[in-house]
Amino acid sequence: MPTTATFYHAGCPVCVEAERAIAAALDPARFRVEIVHLGQAKARVAEARSLGVKSVPALVLDGVPLHINFGARLDDLG
């Protein structure tokens, strides 16, 4: 049963590049990737923060927040 890996982004060029590279590279047998655009889903900024996300793009995998390159600070998103 795949677990959910959540990729948070804000539509920035760094975010798009990271999404193409990493979110698509995960093993589909183990991970179902949910893509969350925090610029459009403001209500989920608090959720990302509670998971330890400090900047986007970020991937939360098995509860571990992985900040991938740097696009924007979470605090600038809401």
Added chain:
Amino acid sequence: MPTTATFYHAGCPVCVEAERAIAAALDPARFRVEIVHLGQAKARVAEARSLGVKSVPALVLDGVPLHINFGARLDDLG
């Protein structure tokens, strides 16, 4: 035929956590992950730099350098 994804690290706690989380999560049907400890393989620091790596841990995937969280600056490794 899997392509090689290279995970550069320096043995730091942030590196180990990232390695466990991301290097092991890639689709094995598409990627063969090479783990490079730059503290032990100093000769490969220049290679990492030429690929655009600025800090470790970092994963180079399809030529794209992805800096994952932050452990150490490449310039501090040699």
